[in-house]
Structures are given as structure tokens and as C-alpha cells.
Amino acid sequence: MAENTLQAPAVSQEVAALRTSPVAHLADEMAAASVEGDRGVALREIPFLAQVGVRALPGTPSAAAVEAALGTSLPRRSGEVTGPAGRQVLWISPDEFLLVADPDSVDIAAGAAALGTGEEALPGSIMDLSANRTTLELSGPSARAVLEKGCHYDLHPSIFAAGTAVSTQLGPVPILLWKTDETTFRLLPRASFADYTVHWLLDAMSEFSAPEVP
């Protein structure tokens, strides 16, 4: 059954027009809650990024086939992100990775074919997980302060450098937290947690719209 899922035809124009992202209904609230200035923080959704789940152990023939198919090496340690902008691979566990790419830019069927089929198939998997998580982007000078209200990971720049990503929790929600530059974080909660995560963030952001209390 996996082959059928992977070889689904490209999304047609009509279907794409009907697609709704998990927090599309909160776009106005997110825009209204964004704050400019020294204490600024902004939240928006980056919908429909292509996400491909990869299972393969680096150093094995499976990983070599996957790396050839994706055109990117797999990260080797926690936090590492490999690949060019718009087509990056996040480390999730020693044998599990997530490719995050621009919408509709990945031919997953071709990637899955790289592992072979039938009895000759190499161990591992390449799976379309694009609908599994949505992407929220929290940016601005106060972004780290907002996350530190409930993130279980140490967000100090000496520990969490720009260009790295970790799997952790925000409040009770398991997320992938990806720091794309010094003041910009991408949060990837699962789609069913996205509504709650946005409301959590909007609440955490609200104090920054008022002047700082000395």
C-alpha cells in the first residue's frame, strides 16, 4: 500500500485551491498579535511545506541510496541540519530524519524508488509526511523570550545555535524547533496540535505589545 501512497499524482490546480492549512483560520489573529520594535515578535504560518520522513541508518547502503536520491547528506548528530535552503534535512534520531522543502518541490515517488522494491529492497523508508506537521514561524527580538515561557530546551545561543533544529516540547506539545537565524524560529507541531500551539503562542506574545514593566 505504501507504493500507492507515495506515487500519488501531483496535486492539481483545483485540489490545491481547496487545500486548507491547519491554522489558516487564525491568520488574522496571528497578524494582529504581531509586535514591531525593540520588543517585537511576529507569528505566521508557512503552510504546505513538503515534508518527507526518512528512515535509514547513516553509513549503510540504505543511507547512501537515500542521500543520492535526495541530493543531500543526512545529518549525523542531534541538532544538525543539512542541505541548501528550501531543501533541508533535520535530524530526529540516529536513524530518522525529516526533509523539509518548498511546497510541491519534492518527487517523493522517485526517492522511494531509490530503496528498491520487493525482496531486493534496502531496509529503510521514504514517506510523504507533508500533512503530518505544519510550520509556524516566530521571529523578532522577543521570539526567544516567548519560547522560554514554556520550552523544555535550553535556548541560550551558546547551546542552541542558528541553523540547528531539535525535537522537544513547547508546553505540553511535542514540536520540532528549528532556529533558522538568530531571531527566527520555526516550530513544527503536528497538525492536530497546531491550533492549540498558536493560541499558546498568542497568549505568550501578548505581554510584548505593552511597554516593558520596569
Add this chain to the structure above:
Amino acid sequence: MLLIDCPNCGPRDETEYHYGGQAHVAYPEEPSTLTDSEWSRFLFYRQNPKGIFAERWNHAAGCRKWFNALRDTATYEIQAVYQMDEPRPDAVSPELAQAQHHAPEGGAQ
């Protein structure tokens, strides 16, 4: 809150982990030959030491991998973390080694 050092992800808060009980409880070689008493001993009987205890943890919010840890049940200090397929490391200090020497071993007896 314990700060537990995942062998794959590094130090993370205790809330990211699930506890998995005593480590190194081997599945019986010949389960069908066990008496009810022996089977119940494998299933339910665990050590409850005061001191160093080898236990399993799962990094549920991170890499989702299981690993073993040596934890002092009296001080909560985690002495060592190691992979599931690695043998139990020696205790880090002579006193702990002595304490381990006197502690009864194993769940399946």
C-alpha cells in the same frame, strides 16, 4: 526536575522522558519450561535498592530511543547513561562498586 543526559540528544528535562523500570531483565530462554512461580518472578519481581539502580528510560519527546541509566535512588544522581545493547558499566567510585557487590542481581531467578 532531573536533567537527564540522553546518549543521542544530550541533556534534557526529565519531562521529555518516560521511565521504563529496571534494566537488564532478560527474557527467559525457555519460557514454556517455567513454573508459574518462576514466570511471575520474571514478570513482576523487581529490585528496589537504596543506591545505584540500572533502569531504562525512553526519550519520548526527542529521539524516541530507549537507553539505560545508572541512577542513585537515594540522591537521584545519574552516574552513567549507556545504550541498550551495552553492558552495565562499572560504578564510577569504589564505594559504589562495593555497594553494587553486596546488592542482589537480576529479576529473573
